[in-house]
Amino acid sequence: MEKNAIIVGAGLVGSLWAVYLAKAGYKIRIYERRSDIRKAEISAGKSINLALSVRGWTALKGAGIEDAVDEIAIPMSGRIMHAVDGDTTYQPYGKEDQAIYSVSRGGLNARMMDIAEEKGNTKIQYNAKCIGADLAAGIVYLENTETGEKFQDQADVVFACDGAFSAVRYQAMQKTDRFDYSQDFIDDGYKELLLPANEDGTYKLEKNALHIWPRGRFMLIALPNEDGSFTCTLFMPFEGEKSFETLTNDEAVIDFFKETFPDFYELCPNLLESWHQNPLSSLSIVRCYPWTKGKFALMGDAAHGTVPFYGQGMNGGFEDCTVMNQLMEKHQKDGQIDWPLVFKEYQINRKPDGDALQELSKHNYYVMRDYVADPLFLLQKKIEARFSQLYPNKWMPLYSQVSFSNIRYSDAWNAGVKQDEIMKKVMNRADINEVWDSQEIENAILNLIDA
Ligand SMILES: Cc1cc2nc3c(=O)[nH]c(=O)nc-3n(C[C@H](O)[C@H](O)[C@H](O)COP(=O)(O)OP(=O)(O)OC[C@H]3O[C@@H](n4cnc5c(N)ncnc54)[C@H](O)[C@@H]3O)c2cc1C
Structure with missing residues (x-):
């Protein structure tokens, strides 16, 4: 019997999940609201690039496509912090051979769509917007965004990978009884800027690092692209003394950059052009439950949209694919998958990790914003790194648990909270600057772990 599935949304998670389903012998129809990004010109600098880390790679490996992605991934082995006076400090992310990877969203998405289609049993229909769903019957209601024509499709199982503002969730799940939902916008928005390559195509900043200009209540970050440019993102409050609201004209923008990010300003001749080209966008955390209803399951941002400060939204969405695939294999008999059981276990197992991913993301928002330039915080990280080297x-x-391991997000978060409590006690010592690398501190941490 032919096995059919529908995926709503051909974004990062939808296109990876299609590869998994195709491998499992499913015939897949994907409906995507946008037009085919592979036919539009994708210039690396115009599309946000993302940090891919271990759990993302694990999911790509599981689908057998890590080599195809490796070709477009740039390793970043640490952060380079830029102070106002132009001084830079390097902080490795982990051990010597560990790195997170910068990949172009458009490039990654296009590659996965190609691979899904190559398997021969995936058909992606573009300009097809989901406008509703019959959850029990597995029906998706759609509209062609070019012609306005309305149509519908039905399958044994439907995966809503339609992002943080999921239409399946909004149009159907939220209308059912006992469906929990919350959406919290943070005070900050973001704007992308392109830092172009030098004329000879070389990078204007160190290529293999994530650059941060931390300035207390706001920050600028930059990730490398393959063409020598960097995609930079300014995160800042919408309102307040130093905020997007105050940058109302070109002069204010220039003054702000000259004063706050002078080294960046010197490097970025096209600042205003880039400023006007890119929109100001908001950031929110979306929580909901249950994640499955009838024949539908939410995956990726549709289930657990988060703020981007741990660089884990996509990685977490990819991990949903790993988990769903493991359950699909576990509950398979004579080629038939027990989807009700898969869905039940998926949401019970995965929801605590979705929640923890959101907590981690919020936590790192404060770390990047307020602490990465704080000498005490840097010392704390040094003590932790030393101790972890001695007692692995x-x-x-915590950063390693999240970015360089497949430890469940919920376990990592709980361990991180405990570690934080221990480090607070250690850092409280008045003489910590002098004794940070002593046997005494080592013993104190050992005692606190066992307490
Ligand atoms: C500024 C920023 C930086 C980020 N950086 C990182 C990072 O470094 N690392 C990381 O892991 N994550 C990062 N993220 C998070 C990451 O972008 C998301 O977690 C990831 O895109 C989620 O993938 P998704 O497939 O679930 O959703 P999306 O990528 O949003 O894809 C959803 C797809 O569904 C389509 N769609 C939407 N509505 C409909 C509809 N009604 N009908 C049909 N199709 C529809 C959309 O067009 C889209 O193609 C960042 C996010 C932001 C905003």
């Missing part, structure tokens, strides 16, 4: 079985830094 007793301490893995």
Whole structure:
């Protein structure tokens, strides 16, 4: 019997999940609201690039497509912090051979869509917007965005990978009884800027690093693109003394950059052009439950949209694919998958990790905004790194748990909270600057772990 599935949304998670389903012998129809990004010109600098880390790679490996992605991934082994006076400090993310990777969203998305289609049993229909769903019957209601024509499709199982503002969730799930939902916008928005390559195509900043200009209540970050440029993102409050609201004209923008990010300003001749080209966007955390109803399951941002400060939204969405695939294999008999059971276990197992991913993202928002330039915070990280090197079985830094392991987000978050409590006590010592690398501090941490 032919096995059919529908995926709503051909974004990052939808296109990866299509590869998994195609491998499992499913015939897949994907409906995507946008036009085919592969036919539009994708210039690396115009599309946000993302940081891909271990759990993302694990999911790509599971689908057998890590080599195809490796070709377009740039390793970033640490952060380079830029102070106002132009001084830079390098902070490695993990051990010497560890890195997170900058990949172009458009490039990654296009590659995965190609691979899904190559398997021969995936058909992507573009300009097809989901406008509703019959959850019990597995029906998706659609509209052709070019002609306005309305149509519908039905399958044994439907995956809503239609992002943080999911139409399946909004149009159908939220209308059912006992469906929990919340959406919280943070005070900050973001704007992208392009830092072009030098004329000879070389990079204007160190290529293999994530650059941060932390300035207390706001920050600028930059990730490398393959063509020598950097995609930079300014995160800042919408309102207040230093905010997007105050940058109302070109002069104010120039003054702000000259004063706040002078080294960046010197490097970026096209600042205003880039400023006007890119929109100001908002950021929110979306929580909901249940994640499955009838024949539908939410995956990726549709289930657990988060703020981007841990660089884990996509990685977490990719991990949904790993988990769903494991359950699909577990509950398979004679080629038939027990979807009700898969869905039940998926949401029970995965929801705590979705929640933890959101907590981690919020936490790192404060770390990047307020602490990465704080000498005490830097010392704390040094102590943690030293201790974890001496006692790798007793301490893995939170950043490493999240970015360089497949430890469940919920376990990492709980361990991180405990570590934070321990480090607060250690950092409270008045003489910590002098004794930070002593046996005494080592013993104090060991005692606190066992307490
Ligand atoms: C500024 C920023 C930086 C980020 N940086 C990182 C990072 O470094 N690392 C990381 O892991 N994550 C990062 N993220 C998060 C990451 O972008 C998301 O988690 C990821 O895109 C989620 O993938 P998705 O497929 O679930 O949703 P999306 O990528 O949003 O894809 C959803 C797809 O569904 C389509 N769609 C929407 N509505 C409909 C409809 N009604 N009908 C049909 N199709 C529809 C959309 O057109 C889209 O193609 C960042 C996010 C932002 C905003």
